[in-house]
Amino acid sequence: MTTIKLHNTRTRRKEVFEPIEADNVRMYVCGPTVYDRAHIGNARPVVVFDVLNRLLRHVYGEDHVTYVRNFTDVDDKINARAAESGRPISDITAETTQWFLDDMAALGARDPDQMPRATQYIPQMVTMIEKLIADGFAYARDGHVLFRVRAYKDYGKLSGRSVDDMIAGARVEVAPYKEDPMDFVLWKPSGEDQPGWESPWSWGRPGWHIECSAMAYELLGASFDIHGGGNDLMFPHHENEVAQSCCAHPEGDFARYWMHNEMLQVEGKKMSKSLGNFFTVRDLLDQGVPGEVVRFVFLSTHYGKPMDWTAKKASEAETTLRKWRTLSEGIEPAPSVPAQVVACLADDLNTAGAITELHRLASAGDGAGVLAGAQMMGLLTDALGEWARGVDLSVYEALLADTRDKAMETKDFSDVDRIKSALIEAGVEVRMSKAGVELLPAAGFDAGKLEGLL
Structure with missing residues (x-):
């Protein structure tokens, strides 16, 4: 045991x-x-x-x-x-x-x-x-x-x-x-x-x-x-x-x-109405911050240490969660929770250490392990995933790939730059390599900003 x-x-x-x-x-x-x-x-x-x-x-x-x-x-x-x-x-x-x-x-x-x-x-x-x-x-x-x-x-x-x-x-x-x-x-x-x-x-x-x-x-x-x-x-x-x-x-x-x-701060300061940094959970949810992102930010700091809520941390959490959800999409969680994730949690509820271990598993491409470990921490569950569902960027990947191929012939990359800028402005992470084009929804992704791009 x-x-x-x-x-x-x-x-x-x-x-x-x-x-x-x-x-x-x-x-x-x-x-x-x-x-x-x-x-x-x-x-x-x-x-x-x-x-x-x-x-x-x-x-x-x-x-x-x-x-x-x-x-x-x-x-x-x-x-x-x-x-x-x-x-x-x-x-x-x-x-x-x-x-x-x-x-x-x-x-x-x-x-x-x-x-x-x-x-x-x-x-x-x-x-x-x-x-x-x-x-x-x-x-x-x-x-x-x-x-x-x-x-x-x-x-x-x-x-x-x-x-x-x-x-x-x-x-x-x-x-x-x-x-x-x-x-x-x-x-x-x-x-x-x-x-x-x-x-x-x-x-x-x-x-x-x-x-x-x-x-x-x-x-x-x-x-x-x-x-x-x-x-x-x-x-x-x-x-x-x-x-x-x-x-x-x-x-x-x-x-x-x-x-x-320990207590919570906002952008390095004690939360108070007088400082204008007082937020309810409902405020964040209504502002479009997914509940799963809030949870991830909380768990990124050990419970025994003061936790600083920042917009940067929320943005980074959203990007990470999207990557993990993409990695684990369509697969079953591993039959057992990765031992190192359990070991971290068993060591005085070291959630920050457990998240570090999930990053390692993700880097190794172990989507099933990431899914099992994250779900034990209440992350990557179906119930919390609505915010990340229904994002299909394949048509934009094809558009950018075709535009890049043409630019390689004409040496005019202005359309490539225009499309990339529009994608980044919409909150899309653009990855381009010799192998192809990969687009990932990142923090603040707004599909509405892609209208008119096609």
């Missing part, structure tokens, strides 16, 4: 992955808060952990992996969006949840096995909070329930911080109902215009952190294998999840391996 090694945030080193049960591998990844379109930074963990999910299923078997990713559908941002628009919260969350699923599918991400919504697990959250209070790890005051951070001795180990350092370096909400500035909310009261549920403490709603602890416990148990998400969630969200879960269920370990992807 392939040995998988993963960098474990909790231990800060790369470790051999040994699941609790080889026939029941379990992974939980924090999902989106559904109030708007997902931006491209939101999409990075989706693609990263989709590849990990594929790797785990390749190694342990399709039926032996459970992948859970939640939807946060109760949140102050959602409440604010409802107040702004005058629309019911349920309509907003239903619409934006479907947007998210559609946009991630366009990037080739498979749906997880379970996609729980926070509002489906309110009773389980209340039960967990009651246990934390009973065991002295939480307290109720003024309709709120708060977790006693200093009651959990290992608080801060995941993110590598001490409680005192956290207080000194963070903006901590000071409220009269808190025993300690670092204590965080498990439950809070709701106003008349806010969603709420009955509880022993108030008509209210859960804090953000408790939802993942409750859902992970219900769906994966007190101990499971992998917990993932962006590194912006490490503190406080994941730190708080660990504290709640380990105190409520001391019989378990919660997550044994923690994985965090």
Whole structure:
């Protein structure tokens, strides 16, 4: 069996992955808060952990992996969006949840096995909070329930911080109902215009952190294998999840391996609306950037490194994917995924290394190997290939070849240059040699620009 090694945030080193049960591998990844379109930074963990999910299923078997990713559908941002628009919260969350699923599918991400919504697990959250209070790890005051951070001795180990350092370096909400500035909310009261549920403490709603602890416990148990998400969630969200879960269920370990992807930049700068470089996934798709190209760019950088989205990278990715699709057209994938591709992915999900190996296979003319390796990474699939289909440039190859033959006789190459320029302007890569003429659609290919050339 392939040995998988993963960098474990909790231990800060790369470790051999040994699941609790080889026939029941379990992974939980924090999902989106559904109030708007997902931006491209939101999409990075989706693609990263989709590849990990594929790797785990390749190694342990399709039926032996459970992948859970939640939807946060109760949140102050959602409440604010409802107040702004005058629309019911349920309509907003239903619409934006479907947007998210559609946009991630366009990037080739498979749906997880379970996609729980926070509002489906309110009773389980209340039960967990009651246990934390009973065991002295939480307290109720003024309709709120708060977790006693200093009651959990290992608080801060995941993110590598001490409680005192956290207080000194963070903006901590000071409220009269808190025993300690670092204590965080498990439950809070709701106003008349806010969603709420009955509880022993108030008509209210859960804090953000408790939802993942409750859902992970219900769906994966007190101990499971992998917990993932962006590194912006490490503190406080994941730190708080660990504290709640380990105190409520001391019989378990919660997550044994923690994985965090780095953040995304755009053209070398932090993505922000003020800089005008803020893009949603839908923005890119509507601009004509194929979802497969977005996925390729994401996978070209190791998940543990900052990723820089650039127009150049997207252009190069499109050119590569067209070449690979041309190379593998009409053939079946190799019966097994090339060993070096699997080895790269098994080495802490080294997708960049796997893509380098696919380039090597393509250079060797191994279309079947390229297809098998790429499809394991969610590339070159039929579902993502619509953008590259239906491109037949053979008539233009014949035109250019005939024009070149005539030019060789007349020594007038002006028509050859004119046709080449038109093809390049349309996004076609022109290859001319003694053997003949070869035309390949490249980045930004626009068939409409070839009209009138014949």
